[in-house]
Amino acid sequence: MVLQVSRKLGVDYRLASLIYSSYWKFIREHISSIPIEDMKEEDFKDIVTNFNIPYIGKLYTSHEELEKYNNKLKYFKNYVKTKENQTAVQSGVSD
Numbered sequence: 001m002v003l004q005v006s007r008k009l010g011v012d013y014r015l016a017s018l019i020y021s022s023y024w025k026f027i028r029e030h031i032s033s034i035p036i037e038d039m040k041e042e043d044f045k046d047i048v049t050n051f052n053i054p055y056i057g058k059l060y061t062s063h064e065e066l067e068k069y070n071n072k073l074k075y076f077k078n079y080v081k082t083k084e085n086q087t088a089v090q091s092g093v094s095d
Contacts, residue, residue, distance in 0.1 A: 003016075037073075
């Protein structure tokens with residue numbers, strides 16, 4: 001895709017690749033900067049959580065999806081902690 005765009009616009013492939021990469025880097029950094037754990041719905045509505053990507057579509061999330069993610073994350077963290085404790089007990093290691 002980058003090669004096609006660079007040819008069509010007459011831009012060096014490396015420059016087109018850097019531009020394309022910076023676009024996705026901005027989106028990744030913006031999303032990563034959002035403090036998502038235990039975010040209230042009112043707070044969620046105040047931040048930008050969608051991006052319109054030309055020729056691809058809209059990249060977005062909802063508060064409901066965020067809640068599902070947080071619940072799964074808590075479950076897996078608890079699961080790992082439980083497994084670590086079981087392993088410690090079985091091996092005779094204690095805190």
